[in-house]
Amino acid sequence: MKYNHSAINHNDDQTSLFDLRSSGYQAKAYTKKDNEINFADLFAGIGGFRIALEANDARCVFSSEWDKDAQKTYEANFNEKPFGDINKVEIKDIPNFDILTGGFPCQPFSNIGMRQGFEHKTQGNLFFNIAKILSIKKPISFILENVGGLLTHKSNEIKTMDIILYNLEKLGYEVHYKLLNSADFGLPQIRRRVFIIGFLKKYFRDKTLFSFPKSKKNKVFIKDFIEKHEDGYSISEHLQKKYIFKKNDGHPQIIDRRSKIQVKTLVSTYHKIQRITGTFVKDGKTGLRLLSENECKAIMGFPKNFKIPVSRTQMYRQMGNSVAIPVVKAIAKEVIKTINQANIVYDKNKIKKSA
Secondary structure, rough: OOOOOOHHHHOOOOOOOOOEEEOOOOOEEOOOOOOOOEEEEEOOOHHHHHHHHOOOOOOOEEEOOHHHHHHHHHHHHOOOOOOHHHHHHHHHHHOOEEEEOOOOHHHHHHHOOOOOOOHHOOOHHHHHHHHHHHHHOOOOOEEEEEEHHOOOOOOOEEEHHHHHHHHHOOEEEEEEOOOOOHHHHHOOOOOOEEEEEEEEHHHHOOOOOOOOOOOOOOOHHHHOOOOOOOOEEEOOOHHHHHHHOOOOOEEEEEEEOOOOOOOOOOOOHHHHHOOOOEEEOOOOOOOOOOHHHHHHHHHOOOOOOOOOOOOHHHHHHHHHHHOHHHHHHHHHHHHHHHHHOEEEEEEEOOEEOOO
């Protein structure tokens, strides 16, 4: 018998309006339809996860993002301002959901960051917020994302990944993880991220049939997305001479309309024009410029009509912190397929395994 999405999370089919009274957050009224998958969008950023899951006909019932500028972009595109600091949410007030999604802050585990991991005073402990929400809300699945450095990072000589897996498995989840590259999923960018997927084992008779999506055979190159910009985005000739091209060492990466390559990973500090990590375009009044807004959208998988109501600096930060949408979209498809294969029978308010 297929997983009944309505029965697991709601005792009736009435339209519901939930209110996190302690914060003033209020979500829209919605009616949960039969066999509808819904999700909670944690550490939502500007909504990359949301776009990917909605493309798979899933519905967002709660979003959370503490960054004020990211909230503006999220609200401009989804007509909903996310709840702020996840530490301040009353978990019992979050509506029930089928899938938890979250690209929890990666800087503590990245090569660019200080690699403090769980010792990071403000961000390193946010994984445990996710674990607490999972323990209370008990969704059937989750999709988490982080930088590749998570696989090698250690906390007090113990692998951070082992701590994460231990805690998730202790909560009763079957856990899968894999390092995926956005260049293998139709994007002109090399972006390697770890995806951690879980399924609550009590909803399945045996081990799930989940598998990560396969890479696409056809590669996509940046040359097909380069625009022409005479004004704007230019890097000054002075900065080029004194910094950008101060050494003949192959840095930074320079591209144009003939570049049959995937560009380097777009980072949140791109606006600082870093010669080692940066990718710049041979174009414009000074002969060299930053990536344009549309070029950034293209390498992350955002549609051209995605609204950016914030400054250019914030745009670069937000794009660099986002998820690669086609990768998440492909994963979400496999997750939802797995959920629909769950063999469980429902009472009105109680879940029982199939006989």
